[in-house]
Amino acid sequence: MDKRTRARELAIQGLYELDVQGSDILAHFGDFLREEESDETIRKVAKDWTSGTWSKVKECDELISGSTLKWGIERLCVVDKSILRLAVYQLKFCSDIPPRVAINEAIELAKKFSTTQSPSFVNGVLDAILKKLKGDELTG
Numbered sequence: 001m002d003k004r005t006r007a008r009e010l011a012i013q014g015l016y017e018l019d020v021q022g023s024d025i026l027a028h029f030g031d032f033l034r035e036e037e038s039d040e041t042i043r044k045v046a047k048d049w050t051s052g053t054w055s056k057v058k059e060c061d062e063l064i065s066g067s068t069l070k071w072g073i074e075r076l077c078v079v080d081k082s083i084l085r086l087a088v089y090q091l092k093f094c095s096d097i098p099p100r101v102a103i104n105e106a107i108e109l110a111k112k113f114s115t116t117q118s119p120s121f122v123n124g125v126l127d128a129i130l131k132k133l134k135g136d137e138l139t140g
Contacts, residue, residue: 003042007042014029014046019081033046049090052089061085063129063132067125067129083106
């Protein structure tokens with residue numbers, strides 16, 4: 001498995017826990033990573049993406065809410081929300097990650113960790129967000 005793919009898997013697990021248990025678990029996230037992954041590079045990337053996403057969660061949630069027709073962020077299942085948050089963070093704040101890579105990886109995470117409907121849902125939401133972000137670049 002690709003190192004960045006593995007880091008994404010760990011990051012969505014961390015985001016899931018943060019959503020369920022709150023910010024206090026961020027202090028113990030390193031322990032979880034050491035238990036789950038032996039590769040230090042993967043652990044570092046997963047921790048950076050998790051803490052980065054969580055620090056920008058409000059902005060990510062606003063973009064998600066604005067792109068989920070008839071679905072508020074509170075109605076999304078926690079797994080899908082975690083996948084979307086990480087992908088939106090990567091789309092908006094990680095210029096080293098090509099947008100199509102962030103979206104495709106999110107779709108693969110949805111296939112692996114969520115429902116059969118989730119991959120197409122994640123794809124649709126992220127495509128809408130990408131269009132919005134590209135539009136903001138042109139006008140901003």
